[in-house]
Amino acid sequence: MIQAQDLHYTFPGEVPALQGLDLTIQRGRSLAILGPNGAGKSTLFLHLNGTLRPARGRVLLQGQPVGYTRRDLTAWRSRVALVLQDPDDQLFAATVAEDVSFGPLNLGLSEAQARARVAEALEALGLTDLAHRPTHMLSGGQKKRAAIAGAVAMHPDVLLLDEPTAGLDLAASEQLMAHLRHLAAKGMTLVFSTHDIELAWTLADEVALFKDGRVTGQGPAEALLTDAAALAQVGLRPxxxxxxxxxxxxxxxxxxxxxxxxxxxxxxxxxxxxxxx
Structure with a gap:
């Protein structure tokens, strides 16, 4: 579905973030990205939806190199949706329904089509009863789900989630995971970064291990997450x-x-x- 080939990116001040990163995302699979802080996980996500452009290397979507014109980026982001780690960076409308409707309306859909997508996304994330609640009155878990609903309403092929359970208590985390499993069961491709190896074990079909801006290993979750030596290289254990x-x-x-x-x-x-x- 998506390939990152030899991606290089350096932040201002000559701070390397990606150093020849290669990654393959397969359609209909759940991919967990694991690694320490500073390994390049969030930076990769910003490349996978066109927010950042690599200094070297390329991103391919279904085998074709992506473009960076406004038209190309709009088409790209309608297929690859990103949910940021902090939902307050993403939610901005007065109510949950208004926020979720922003993406579909900007795709040029009619109001009736947008309403149908909003209703579908709210139901998928368990937010139907909160449709008219102000976004600033949501709990942390509800904000996470509202941000994801806004992405799901775009009907993307791939959903990128940066640390989806960060800052959530156990109940909110388990509720969110149940909704993500529901989306995966319906065929959505999920890619999520996390420090929680237990989450990766229960949700991921595949795993990619990151260190120093590179992928040190990628493969089935059952293989990589039982490989103590491979996990130790990125500071993790089974x-x-x-x-x-x-x-x-x-x-x-x-x-x-x-x-x-x-x-x-x-x-x-x-x-x-x-x-x-």
């Missing part, structure tokens, strides 16, 4: 469920693949060690 699965396997549990969530782990452990009849 998810807790993987550690528990490995310990149980060492104690004699017969299982081929680690569980992807707590419910699957409980099901795997059910009856283990009980006497057979």
């Amino acid at each position: 998810p807790v469920l993987v550690d528990l699965w490995l310990a149980a396997r060492d104690l004699g549990l017969k299982t081929e693949a680690p569980p992807r969530d707590a419910a699957a782990f409980r099901a795997m452990m059910a009856g283990w060690g009980q006497p057979t009849r």
